[in-house]
Amino acid sequence: LQMKVLNLSSEIVARGSASTHLVKYSTATATNLSCPLVTGEGQSMSTSHCSNRAERLSILSAFWFSALREYCACEKKGEKMAADNQTIDLEKPLISVSKEYVPDSNEKFNRDDMFAEAKKQIFLAGPMMFVNLLLSLVSTISVMFVGHVGELALSGASMATSFASVTGFSLLVGMACALDTFCGQSYGAKQYHMLGIHMQRAMLVLLLVSIPLAGIWAATGHILVLLGQDPQIAAEAGTYALYMIPSIFPFALLQCQFRFLQTQNNVVPMMLTSGITTLCHVPICWLLISKLGLGSVGAALANGISYWTNDLFLALYIALSPSCKNTWTGFSKEATRDVLKFLWLAVPSAIMVCLEIWSYEMMVLLAGLLPNPTLETSVLSISLNTNGMIYMIPLGLGSAISVRISNELGAGQPRAARLAVFMAVFMVAAESIVAVAVIILGRKIWGYCFSSEARVISYVSDMMILIAVTNLADGVLSVLNGIARGCGWQKIGAVVNLGSFYIIGIPLGILLAFNLHLGGKGLWTGIIAAVFAQTFFLSIITFRTNWEAEAKKASTRVFDSTIPVVA
Numbered sequence: 001l002q003m004k005v006l007n008l009s010s011e012i013v014a015r016g017s018a019s020t021h022l023v024k025y026s027t028a029t030a031t032n033l034s035c036p037l038v039t040g041e042g043q044s045m046s047t048s049h050c051s052n053r054a055e056r057l058s059i060l061s062a063f064w065f066s067a068l069r070e071y072c073a074c075e076k077k078g079e080k081m082a083a084d085n086q087t088i089d090l091e092k093p094l095i096s097v098s099k100e101y102v103p104d105s106n107e108k109f110n111r112d113d114m115f116a117e118a119k120k121q122i123f124l125a126g127p128m129m130f131v132n133l134l135l136s137l138v139s140t141i142s143v144m145f146v147g148h149v150g151e152l153a154l155s156g157a158s159m160a161t162s163f164a165s166v167t168g169f170s171l172l173v174g175m176a177c178a179l180d181t182f183c184g185q186s187y188g189a190k191q192y193h194m195l196g197i198h199m200q201r202a203m204l205v206l207l208l209v210s211i212p213l214a215g216i217w218a219a220t221g222h223i224l225v226l227l228g229q230d231p232q233i234a235a236e237a238g239t240y241a242l243y244m245i246p247s248i249f250p251f252a253l254l255q256c257q258f259r260f261l262q263t264q265n266n267v268v269p270m271m272l273t274s275g276i277t278t279l280c281h282v283p284i285c286w287l288l289i290s291k292l293g294l295g296s297v298g299a300a301l302a303n304g305i306s307y308w309t310n311d312l313f314l315a316l317y318i319a320l321s322p323s324c325k326n327t328w329t330g331f332s333k334e335a336t337r338d339v340l341k342f343l344w345l346a347v348p349s350a351i352m353v354c355l356e357i358w359s360y361e362m363m364v365l366l367a368g369l370l371p372n373p374t375l376e377t378s379v380l381s382i383s384l385n386t387n388g389m390i391y392m393i394p395l396g397l398g399s400a401i402s403v404r405i406s407n408e409l410g411a412g413q414p415r416a417a418r419l420a421v422f423m424a425v426f427m428v429a430a431e432s433i434v435a436v437a438v439i440i441l442g443r444k445i446w447g448y449c450f451s452s453e454a455r456v457i458s459y460v461s462d463m464m465i466l467i468a469v470t471n472l473a474d475g476v477l478s479v480l481n482g483i484a485r486g487c488g489w490q491k492i493g494a495v496v497n498l499g500s501f502y503i504i505g506i507p508l509g510i511l512l513a514f515n516l517h518l519g520g521k522g523l524w525t526g527i528i529a530a531v532f533a534q535t536f537f538l539s540i541i542t543f544r545t546n547w548e549a550e551a552k553k554a555s556t557r558v559f560d561s562t563i564p565v566v567a
Helices: 002-015 020-033 053-077 111-146 151-176 178-188 193-218 220-226 231-242 245-262 268-291 296-320 339-367 373-390 392-410 414-441 443-449 454-487 490-515 519-543 547-559
Strands: none
Touching: 111 151, 111 245, 111 268, 111 296, 111 392, 111 414, 151 178, 151 193, 151 220, 151 231, 151 245, 151 296, 151 339, 178 193, 178 245, 178 339, 178 392, 178 454, 178 547, 193 220, 193 231, 193 245, 193 339, 220 231, 231 296, 245 268, 245 296, 268 296, 339 373, 339 454, 339 490, 339 519, 373 392, 373 454, 373 519, 392 414, 392 454, 392 547, 414 443, 414 454, 414 547, 443 454, 454 490, 454 519, 490 519
8 A cells, every 4th residue: 555655646746747735735634634744854744643554544545546536637628726716737746846956067157156266275275385395394404404413414314315205205195195085075975984984094004005115214225325326325324214214104194194184174283283393393303413412313213203293283183173073983993994995096196196206306316427417416406496395386276176176076066176176277377377487587596595606506597497387387287186186086197197207208308418418408308398298188188077977986986885974
């Protein structure tokens, strides 16, 4: 009998009309009898006045049979009925279902939408820019203190820091970027409990990966000798890297905490804890290096202490703050599940990041093989540091768009995702134009910040033109990489980076530098070619994207591996 009632109800709704007085009669009858009617929220009305299940179904069945007969009779005669002094519209459905307006993803954006989206991204990008800067200052401050110990200690610390970045830190940062997809889309889908699970899973994986990386750092001295480095410098770098091992584990945890917070648009605590840690790092270095006389060993240990301090601050905030009460629900065994799914994005994400970082480091090594290696290496290092400083603003915007795009796709809002892409590209393009103007205007005096030698200053001035050209595409590229992380395109990004840098950029740079004798300018021209190629390919992929399909993929990714919690 229940199935018959449901079938009849479905048929009436499918036919699409019924008389108004029948709808009113159904409400009155159900209210008077207090019979169970399923509401739009999935709840049922009181059943106290109906004696049993059969009686309730019998009453409703009789009513719906009557409604269907009356509707069919009205349709057959083709006449309108009047009831309760109203004109009945036979085209009106028996049960009206209110549908929330969902705008077409291709609908044009108005000014208010654009300003609102720009505001969201700026509030994310600003703190993230400072977080990236403050985090990089920790290792820089340590090297600065070591510089007062001696020239050999400075060379060893600098080489060890570069080696650690290439073989450890960059890999961990890349793998943690998979959380931009998992946590961001889960937050957008309001599956808040999954953010803590994703973070725990990432922490577990990154800590396990850190163990073999620590083994590589322990052998840094021997590896550098095999690569042809000076034995004394290699030995000093090996000692520094050995005592940096305690820093790799907190760094791995810190990257996971950063992604956990930034994907829920909670970036101010990250900025505050990073600022406090960086300020505390200065007296820590002074205590270990100068006061206790540990030298470069003290500087290496100071890195680990500062990273652990930052970890502790963020762990306390996550555990105690009301802002994280829905996203952090405690430790869960579910974090040990679906590790392969995490690796499926984490590995290509790491490749995507490492391929780009390694290509820049390779350029520095190639500069050492040029006819005037001292000049070429110095100028190329200055150029890389300058480009890194300029890149901080686009890097912040890239982090912001990664959060915005993952949140909107997870929420099933393809139009909002498309708006986020549009505004991010617009803002970073405007920033790049301003940056290029500043670089060109200040190119003749920038070299004085690094050297007093005329040939170095002149060479840096020439390189600044190439840096300006690079920045035209590099800023947009940062945003496109953020979009790729937010959408889960890490495998595509890895392939694009491989082709752009190792098939186009580096071979072209070698050709120009060694065969056409353009030196460091030729190597940097190869970087420009790689950046423009990468920007071109990712732009085509991004602007040809079906955002409705991406929203469906995000929904599948969010709900695929866990029982969802209905918000």
